[in-house]
Structure formats: structure tokens, C-alpha cells
Amino acid sequence: MEERPGEQSRDSASQTIPLRLQRRRDFAPGLAALTFDGWSVAFRSGQYCSLVHDIGGERIERHYSIASRPGDPLELYIVCVEGGALTPTLFAMAPGDGLRCVGAPRGKFTLEKVPAGRDLWLVGTGTGLAPFLSMLRAGAPLARFERVVLVHTVRKGEELGYREELEAMQAASAGRLRYVPTTSRDEVPGVLRGRVTEALDDGRLEAAAGCALGADSQIMLCGNPAMLDDMKARLHDRGLELHRPHRPGHVHLEKYW
């Protein structure tokens, strides 16, 4: 029987649904936004979906933060990992090609879990921007926090995906959303140069954001685990600890590997 994306038919054994690639937007070689038909599952911004594909007779399952706004077609922001088990196959797909996805969203990296505060810092490395895109597209951060700082940290300028969209959001926010891109390798006009941890250490990050990271801040960090650990250590030095359900804190993490 042919699987038709959109009808949400569930394979009860594996609990997956069929998806079909609708379109692909390349930001740089090996860095793209992939949009799929077939996902009309309710989710909260910050959650992820799990793609499933048989490659060489092996079932490969990988998780991807959802970049789209709830209700919009499923959009994922993906980097192709050289020699990776799944991503080279994803990048070889053409519109119309299909794969499967676990039929329920997963994850707790959502704004609902974040305690109240004045400022919200969203810090994403590379494709770790994705959950924050979903939140910002839905308008949720500015509905809850006075000021929102989005830090997108990458190596090269071409990896600053969605830059125009984010700059447009900033321009429409009456100064309440600060978009702070950083590049560790390239010199790019209007972009902080160097590792984000160095920019935090020497004060450039807070100067660019126009606000301090302190007791009034909630901080969500997503992406590269080494960077998240480095940031977490620095935040700990400022008295900003991991948030836990039984011990409210300021720092929230989503590690990609």
C-alpha cells in the first residue's frame, strides 16, 4: 500500500509516520533547511522529532529539533556530517523522496519549563539554532520576557543560516530582541569574531546584547556539547546554575551529541 504523507497513518509496530521532502533551502554546502509534508502532529516549540530510515538493512534513527512554528509544515535545520550514518542520505534526497518519522514529538527543552525572569538568552551553536527559531517564529519568547537575546555561534559567516529572517525579527521587535551572531573563524562585518566563550569573558557578548547575564536572566543553550559545557562552567562562576524541577535555576541545556 502506498504511504501518502499528510494522512498521518501510523505503523502501529514502529509508531512511525511517512514524510515526504517538500523543499530544500541550502545556506552553505552541507547546511540546509529541509521541509517535509506529512507531519501534522501537535508539538511545543523546542521539541524534536526522530527521523527513521533503513540504510543497508539497518534502522537508523536520529533526532532533529523542529525549526518550524507549530502548525506549519515540518522544517528541520540540518548539517551534513561527513561519514555520518544518516545525514549524507538526507542530503542526497530530492523533493518527493520519502522517509519515516516517529509519530510523536519528543523533548522537554521548551519555554514552558523555563522559570520567569526579565531577560531570556537563547544561545545556539550551528544547527542548535533550530529550537529557538521555532520559539521566535511562534512569538513565545517576547510574550514572556522583557528582553530576548539570540546568540548564534558558528565557525564561518556562511553558516549563519536564517540571518535575514532573524534580522527582520529584530527590526520588528522595538529593541526587545537582540540578534547576536558570532563567528569563530571568519571576519564578518557586524558579527562578533572569536569563540562565544571568549566574547563572554571579555565583555563583548553582553555589550553586543545590550544587557548583562545575571540573576534576572534565564539561559537556554543548544547544540555542541563541548561549547555548552564551557558556557555552563562560566555561568556557574556567576552563580547561574542548571535548572532542575526540584531546584529552580537559570540554565537549560539541549545537547546534540
Ligand SMILES: Cc1cc2nc3c(=O)[nH]c(=O)nc-3n(C[C@H](O)[C@H](O)[C@H](O)COP(=O)(O)OP(=O)(O)OC[C@H]3O[C@@H](n4cnc5c(N)ncnc54)[C@H](O)[C@@H]3O)c2cc1C
Ligand atoms: C535532541 C537532539 C536534537 C538534535 N537536533 C539536530 C538539529 O536540529 N540539526 C542537526 O543537524 N542535528 C541535530 N541533532 C544531531 C542529530 O541527531 C544527528 O546526531 C546528526 O544529524 C548526525 O547524524 P548522522 O547519523 O549523520 O551522524 P552519526 O553517524 O550519528 O555521527 C554523529 C557525530 O556527528 C557529529 N554531529 C552530530 N550532530 C551534529 C551537528 N548538529 N553539528 C555538527 N556535528 C554534529 C558529532 O561529532 C557526532 O558524534 C540533534 C540531536 C539531539 C540529541
